[in-house]
Amino acid sequence: MKTHLSDIEIAQSTKLKPITEIARKLSIDDEEIECFGFTKAKISLDIFDRLADKPDGKLILVTSINPTPAGEGKSTVTVGLSQALWQDGKRSIVALREPSLGPTMGLKGGAAGGGYSQVLPMEDINLHFTGDMHAITSANNALAAFIDNHIHHGNELNIDIRRVVWKRALDLNDRALRETVIGLGGKANGFPREDGFDITVASEIMAVLCLATDLQDLKRRLASMIVAYTADQKPVTVKMLGVEGALTLLLKDALKPNLVQTVEGTPALVHGGPFANIAHGSNSLIATKMAMKLADYVVTEAGFGADLGAEKFLHIKTRAGRFTPGAVVIVATVRALKMHGGVALQDLKTSDPGAVKRGIANLAKHIETIRAFGLPYVVSVNRFVQDSEAELETVLDWCREEGHPAAACNVWEEGGKGGIELARKVVSVLHEKENRFSYLYELSDSIEEKLSKVSRVVYGAKGVKFTDKAKKQLAELEGNGLGHLPVCVAKTQYSLSDDPEKSGRPEGFFITVRELKPSAGAGFIVALTGSILTMPGLPKRPAALSMDVDENGRAKGLF
Template identity: 55%
Template sequence: MSDIEIARAAKKKSIQEIGTKVGIPTEHLLPYGHDKAKVSQEFINSVQDRPNGKLILVTAVNPTPAGEGKTTTTVGLGDGLNAIGKKAMICIREASLGPNFGMKGGAAGGGYAQIVPMEDMNLHFTGDFHAITSAHSLLSAMLDNHIYWGNEQQIDVRRVAWRRVVDMNDRSLRQITSSLGGVANGYPREDGFDITVASEVMAILCLSNDLKDLQKRLGDMIVAYRRDKTPVYCRDIKADGAMTVLLKDAMQPNLVQTLENNPAFVHGGPFANIAHGCNSVIATKTALKLADYVVTEAGFGADLGAEKFMDIKCRKAGLAPDAVVLVATVRALKMNGGVKKDDLGKESVDAVKKGCANLGRHIENLKQFGVSVVVAINHFVKDTDAEIQAVIDFVATQGSEAILAKHWADGSKGSADLARKVVEVVERGKSNFAPLYPDEMPLFEKIETIAKRIYRADEVIADTKVRGQLKEWEEQGYGHLPVCMAKTQYSFTTDPNRRGAPTGHSLPVREVRLSAGAGFIVVVCGDIMTMPGLPRVPSAESIYLNDDGQIEGLF
């Protein structure tokens, strides 16, 4: 059966019953239908004095067209932990409409390791992304309106930094000219759209602890510059209060369930390139108060998602992972070993061994953060015993252990061994987590640290304009911020075609952007798009309602 058929056949329990599993009273669940609900801020406030459970991060090797199954493994591990008698919750991101109708598909897991309702999660869900788009658009409108009605802040219209957003892949909007049509429509200027998940509002919502923190961060956003290059903040436009009102409900985590009726928070969805790629801090922190084990994931491969989880989310939220699960597939390792996608069905132990260099690099990198690493081999039916054994043997040489996981086909029965290994690692208590660099390190040195220690680049190439901008931000008091690297997810380098574990490369920095509200510096490396385009044959062409009124084509 397809993922959507499996999800449709799920025997869901009422969301009130799911809430009861983790002690959320019915009166603190704000239901959206029968199978999803938001959790009230009042309840979240009431559990803050409880001890934290154990935090498990799920990350992966560099993504390939072969598929890795990071979200599927996150869900499978959560189900597995519950199946072996542990009280566990799952925390993942919400799906963006753009990739759903484009090429990537949804973000609810797969096979028998899914979160439901799958269709709702991958479409409008509880309206969080619409609220974020609306709040962002409100600021866009108020900014141009401020300029139209006299420009009290003396904004230089050539230096408006705030772009617009829409939650759809639409390349035609990347660069536009706005306010055409005459005097009544304002001052024409160059403008553009990003996808909603790339909005700083999204990043802020996912890093904020509460509504007060949210409004402060929104107010801190830089929207434009004056002629003397001093920044104009969102609070100067007086938009932060109304934006917070629009985001009031979106700040509350969404409670749903797995196919095996285990609780999951699905909340937030920042891009893992241009932002930090993790679910919300409020969801993760709340889950840690409600469960003994919390399984969460970070976007893309460990060189992007896990690094940002450690250096941005954990640093900002005061979190520390107790163990990391690194997902790999035989298929992905074969692609890293030089096998083409069409040939992945043929056994090639040599290609697996060659591709393990990518896996080994990620293991080494993760251990630099002082965390224990367990490798999950996400099983595909055409994997051979010899290929699987090659991965297990290689991981053993790296001082870690690889566990074969069959959650896609067998649900929690297939992930029980992985769950037991994670518990064993956590109970040994050897995690000694620390971010990769200190707050006080100069910004360019932070970039170099990630480039050399994570990507294994020989040098960082940046022109004097970039270096000067970093120095200027340091002088303005932003030098303590972490850096958020924006580069291709497919390689340790900025070239998406260089698979494996390349060395002898440089990291070219194209530009740097200050996300003052979110609290990080975005470092754009290589060719990164903040507004994706649709492929030649978008998934949307195959999505429709069948004769029974059911959605077909989502995956």
């Protein structure tokens, strides 16, 4: 074993290169970056003009099976694969989302990869970074203030205060803020009404920033956001309030991608962070397209399993960006497969190839989904120290028998070296396998048809059901001319179904849509299913309890 150090100890023991040196690896000019200290920088959007005629690099999308508490290491594999490509002589960039303080302080700890396959400086990335999250939170809450101020000063737009749908936001898990009452204290404080908070990464402004193609597109999308409805049930947009310019001003620097580096000193873009179980779950479109201009291979990830992140990446992000991924990597671990096969978390240390074999049904479904999109793929078995050879071979033998390209990788412990086999297989399928990418639904399909196709093909459901509330909203959305938008299903990440307790590959179930919300600026319809929340709560023992800072100001306990 290479090390017993924790992720943060590995990160803090790594000597970082000046960010200007990382920029030079990509032939980025000095005037095209704005440095944040010595290890972080924002890249000017003007670089697109200089690189307009340069061919795009190949895009590799990393997804996974449904996550479990046992861990899959999708971000770690994403970083490690990019490092492996560099080690194998390929010019590569990894493009990741920015972590949210909610999960960082709540359940997960750090979220920048792991071991010797991390993006650095991980303490900064996991906490305040370059201020993007704060800018999005400020823009979100400024808009909320503009709405209430408009109502207070005469309500010229005739907003129904019972139908203000724009919530305030905070980038922390705080269940007490899910439902609130504001405007108490008399006439000077506005009109009392029910309100609430979303976590910042669930704000539509986060999705808008991550799907905008440039500054003017950002302003156009912000202007299109629906914030309330009038007394006669007509939508009220940001443009009607006249504040899209102010919001764009708050976000103009946050729109620029952030350049950092991996443990091995290879380039990384970390930008934007919409949740995949609530929003579309991938880093910014601008960062992805910029990376494709700067490198021959771009490795990016979509949040959670292929039923959430990959489906939304392929139906929403590729449509907005007008590009096609070259190949998909589907990450699985022996530990997670055992849990999908019925093994309890506390029993995972015991070798159980039979449970692995049972759990492979979950992996098989995600492979089917990627094949339904017509994309080449490779299965990556992310190795953990406790995995037995018999368990690993169970997965790899099944892949060989079924004709699925596969490779074991050990990038947490070995960095890029541990992903060389995976990198070579990915490059092979990129260049040798036919790419027949197509969407599972057309934008001309009705909202109901889109949700039905995703539910049946991606989740394996018998179909989709709508609550009475959702049925009314369905008619309203179609009536307001929004039926042409793609759908974004807010669903539990732990199951293919909308019930987190149904692991493996459940059958015979229906997806129940309880509510439909337009994200007209982002350009999709959100379908809320199950008990999914847009403001999570903290666990009984938050990860924050293990965090501290030493006398020299160095972070401790951040994963």
